[in-house]
Amino acid sequence: MNTAPSARDIRRWRQYLADERAEAAVYRDLAGRRTGEERDILLALAEAEGRHEEHWRKLLGDNVGKPGRGGLQARMLRVLARRFGSVFVLALAQRAETRSPYSSDADATSAMAADEQIHEEVVRALAARGRSRLSGTFRAAVFGANDGLVSNLALVLGISGSGASNQFVLLTGLAGLLAGALSMGAGEYVSVRSQRELLEASNPAESARDAVPKLDVDANELGLVYRARGMSAADADARAAEVLRGHTFGDDETTAPDDHESVGTGLGAAAASFSFFASGAIIPVLPYLFGLEGYVALAVAAVLVGIALLGTGVVVGLLSGGPPLKRALRQLAIGYGAAAATYVLGLLFGA
Template identity: 70%
Template sequence: MSQTVQPTARDRRRWAQYLVNERAEARVYEALASRRDGEEKAILLALAEAEGRHEQHWLSLLGGEPQRLPQPDIRTRMLGALARRFGSIFVLALAQTAEARSPYDTEPFATPAMAADEKIHHEVVRGLAARGRRRLSGTFRAAVFGANDGLVSNLALVMGIGATGVSAQFVLFSGIAGLLAGALSMGAGEFVSVRSQRELLEATGPSDLADRAVPDLDIDANELALLYRARGLSEAEALVRAQRVLDAAHGADEARPVTGPVEVVDHELVGAAWAAAASSFLFFASGAIIPVLPWIFGLSGVAAIVLALVLVGVALMATGAAVGLLSGAPPLRRALRQLAIGFGAAAVTYVLGLVFGVSLG
């Protein structure tokens, strides 16, 4: 750290900006902590305390509280507003991105410990955000991708049908039919997928059948050891554990259940089948209705097509940004990617519709 160098006015302005940003980030973590309890609350408060230590560093360099301070940067102010109003996983995802952009690696007046703190903070916030993502993963995945599929597939459908030159009523009917067919297919498919996955996981979990059989086992045989070997223990470890359980079952020790290493069945990661199916159906339908709205309200021709593109474009960017926020990726980049994919599919079907329209005409 080069604190022996005489600071310039620009340096002091930069320190003041760091100071207000650290204060604002501490308030973000405190606001998030106020909406949580237990371990997550303690972790968030510890992060706020760490930001307070960084704040003191810049106060010390500035020689005390400056008379005038700048506003926190726009990203930190947005985080604070969201944390006070929502306290959701989206705020943690944004905070994760913000922590990854710490300037302290190249800041000569920041200590190595501060730069290291920011790297750890990024991983801590990533871990907290991952907890929320796991809780959301089942139904949220069905909801977001259901809506996106509805937007893209029905936009492509009405663009292709509309380009053939058929009547507005036929485009409307096709859009509604596409909505219902797609929503039912998505809901049914999601239900079967999630239910099958849950059944598969349940089939891999342990049962208590072995517990009831232990008292009748031959103490000199190794059937119980085979069970533990099947669950992942080495032969020596399995023999030791089996002997301990057999001794307990035959009165040498307090009885204990047959337990051993097994794959953890995390149903939170899979989600509930009916909830996932309902989310998939409703969100596909909510996405698929948007391209049809212009025709529902009586528009036709180029006006209907342009309005459908505008409405779907906004919705595609919203779903792309939401996925980007939750994954810790730049939301604008994800939003533009979703927009390009959706409009690309629509362009293909529109061109095909024009070709078929000309050939039919």
């Protein structure tokens, strides 16, 4: 004989029901900003959350009550999904799926717990697509901002520790900002441009495509191309025979467009690196620009840089799917460690 659910069970089930509704709404909102395959995948996730919703509805029976509100995170996700629909939302959704309580709740089925684990992988894959699309410029932006924050804070603290005047510290900080931003921009341009050229060099030459119809079918030297690419002799000959029949050499073997897209453009990466390094490097200089002096200026600079480092750490954590707080504290520890070391050196050399 089934016993009536306790008030505590009803509250928990109602919260699960509200969370499932909210999560389904998030996926539908995200789908509304996508097209093609990604839209279909997101709608399928929303449908799966609907099945989970129905499970809790059946358990509640007449105790369903008024529609509840999802948790704070689910509500925030929906707001972000409606406004942005970006990889940030997918990264947050990925983390939300990892914290599903169904695996330890006896009232949830094992299939529901398994669904949530698979949902995490689906969302991870969708987020990875977004990360790939912005990885080139984003990498330059994040590294540029962090380099600007840490290197210029270390420079300013090191010069301050030596006992230099405020005017000299300010000039040094501005010079470090400009020199570092130009260096970062130039280096990023060369790096990304070189990487794209390497990818382009891997594409089959047009002359090779033109030569395929004229090859000696009996000799079939095209097989050597595929063997050079790592195929076994049998697979290489089979692939070469297939190409000779259709004369489509190179059509499906060029470097994928996503490879170029994930690298980014040289000018885009350079501009992002320059801009973000400068935006990071200006922060330690701000107290001196506004006339603060001595330890007050140092303390304000350290606090401002600390806040910025925490912010970039949170962004990196969200996009990587890792714990944002841990990434933020790691950024802070590295930045403050470098700054403290140069300040101590400045004191020693100043003495």
